[in-house]
Amino acid sequence: MTDLYRLLPEEMEKLVIDMGYPRYRADQILLPLYYKFPKDINDIPQLPKKLREELVESGYTIGSAKETHRVVSDDGDTTKLLLDLNNDNAVETVLMQYPSSKLGGHPRSTICVSTQIGCAMGCVFCATGQMGFKTNLAAEHIVSQVIHFAEILEKRGEHVTNLVFMGMGEPMANYDEMIRAIRILTHDRGFGLGQRHITISTIGIVSGIDKLAEENLQIGLAISLHSPNNKLRKELVPTAGPNSVEDIIEAGRRYFKKTGRRVTFEYALMDGINDSAEIAEELAKLLKGNGSHVNLIPINPTAGDFKRPSKNRVHEFERILSNAGVNCTIRVEKGTEISAACGQLRTDIIG
Numbered sequence: 001m002t003d004l005y006r007l008l009p010e011e012m013e014k015l016v017i018d019m020g021y022p023r024y025r026a027d028q029i030l031l032p033l034y035y036k037f038p039k040d041i042n043d044i045p046q047l048p049k050k051l052r053e054e055l056v057e058s059g060y061t062i063g064s065a066k067e068t069h070r071v072v073s074d075d076g077d078t079t080k081l082l083l084d085l086n087n088d089n090a091v092e093t094v095l096m097q098y099p100s101s102k103l104g105g106h107p108r109s110t111i112c113v114s115t116q117i118g119c120a121m122g123c124v125f126c127a128t129g130q131m132g133f134k135t136n137l138a139a140e141h142i143v144s145q146v147i148h149f150a151e152i153l154e155k156r157g158e159h160v161t162n163l164v165f166m167g168m169g170e171p172m173a174n175y176d177e178m179i180r181a182i183r184i185l186t187h188d189r190g191f192g193l194g195q196r197h198i199t200i201s202t203i204g205i206v207s208g209i210d211k212l213a214e215e216n217l218q219i220g221l222a223i224s225l226h227s228p229n230n231k232l233r234k235e236l237v238p239t240a241g242p243n244s245v246e247d248i249i250e251a252g253r254r255y256f257k258k259t260g261r262r263v264t265f266e267y268a269l270m271d272g273i274n275d276s277a278e279i280a281e282e283l284a285k286l287l288k289g290n291g292s293h294v295n296l297i298p299i300n301p302t303a304g305d306f307k308r309p310s311k312n313r314v315h316e317f318e319r320i321l322s323n324a325g326v327n328c329t330i331r332v333e334k335g336t337e338i339s340a341a342c343g344q345l346r347t348d349i350i351g
Contacts, residue, residue, distance in 0.1 A: 003063040003140040004033060004041075005147070008180070009189035019058075021051055027189065034191045037151040039064050065093075065144040083148060085141040089117045089134065091168060093145040095152075110162040111149050113142060115178050116169025121203045122238045123224075125268060125299055125306045128168045136174040142181035146191065163193065166201040166222070172208025179215060186217075195219050201266065203237060204248035213258040221255050222264040222295070223248050227274050228283040236274070245286070252292060264293045269314055271299075271307040280317045284324035294321055294328040 007015065013026040028046040032038050041052050041062055068090065069082035079095040094112040119126070120133035145167075150160050163185065165171040171178045182198060185191040199220035202208060209221065227233035227245065234240050241247060252263040265287065269275045287294065296318055298308045309317075314330060321328040 001059050001061050003138075004029065004060055005063055005143045005184070006138065006140040006180075008184055009187050015060075016051070019051070019054060021048075025051065030189050033062070034147070034150075037064075037147060037154075038062055063140055063144055065141075065148040067148065079149075079152075081148070083145060085137070085144060091117055091137065091141070091145070093149070093167060095149050106158050106161070108161050109149075109153055109158055110164055111146055111160055112164050112167045113145050114167030114169055115142060115165060115171045115174045119169045120173065120239070121170050123203065124236055124238070125270060136177060137169070139177045139180035139184065142177065143184055143191070146185060150191075160191075160193065162197045162199075164199045164201065166199070170203055170205065171200050172202045172205035172212075175208050175211065179212075182217065182219065199264075204240070204244060204251070206247050206251045209248075209251040209255055213255045218259065218261060220261060220264065221252070222266050223252055224268070225249075225265040225283075225294075226268050228279060228286045232274060232279075236270075249286065249290070249292075253290060256291060262291060262293055264295050266295050266297060268297045268299050269309050269317060271309040271313070273306065275309045275313055275317055277316060277320060280320035281324075284321050284326050287321075287326050288324050292327070294326055295331050296328060297331045 004012070009026065009030055012029055013023055016025040016029070017023060025047065029044060032044045032046065036043075038044050039062060041047075041055050041060065043062075044052065047055075063086050065083040065085055067081050068084050071080045072078070077097045081093050081095075082090050083093055084090050091114045093114055096110045096112065098108040098110070100107055114137065116136050117134035118131045119128045121129050123129040146160060146163065153159055165178065178200070183190075185193050186195050186198070195218040199222055200212065201222040201224065203224045209223070212219075212221065224237075225233075225245070225248065226236050230240070230243060230245050233244055234242075237244070249265075252265070255261070256263050267274075267283070283294075296314065298314050299306050300308070318328050318330055
């Protein structure tokens, strides 16, 4: 069986032409797929009955994510779903909404997309990392997460504005499927989302960062740093190499030079672990003048025994970086109380 959500528009064209139909039949499939949300090939009445029958007989299908559980935050701005992806696996996906800067405008609706079930990186402070690795998601399963939320938003008169590949899994460890999904989601005959509205977050797989820089995509890159020195980073990220700090910072420089897109370094602040003034000064010295941005993330409650620093300590860390000339912000987390925030996704714990 081949899911039509797997096909790039060019591949859809080739499919219908090879079946003996005119090129425009491809658009009669693509338009409903991304804007009408059919659940079955027979839900596309624009297609001749004969073509629909031939597609089904040839093993083509329209996969859709089946929602099995939903949790909404107290303020209503964050929705976490457990989705059955028709591959005998379930994945968590999150919608985060922020008020529009324009009076009466649509909210900014960001989907946090998962690329794997579980994760092999083993970060000690991350719930997904602690559940271990189960499987990679195919491109169509990544796309279907977005489509599912797009349908929910469409019913509200709203639409998807941003994607962050910050859900379950390490995107660079499922590189080819991730890139296929991005090309489908950004294609003007596919989902049509602007490339600059997408960010990929990685723990720092250098080969993936360098490969991404060559893709000719204008997407954002966020690299999880979490420590300015290799000894501490190895304790927090067991899969990190002996010189991972220097390696990922240099990879970030190469990405910026190639793409012109500023790199963000994500830094999860953990009380008594990596949040001291001395460590902040070490981090400032490391990043000063390289043009990157630091996103400070006070650690969220997970299965691990890590605590969030006090607000004063977080702001002191930020002050030290800012005074050194390092561009820095503190992330405003959403959905912490429903385990939908950074590092909290885990399919056996929901709500």
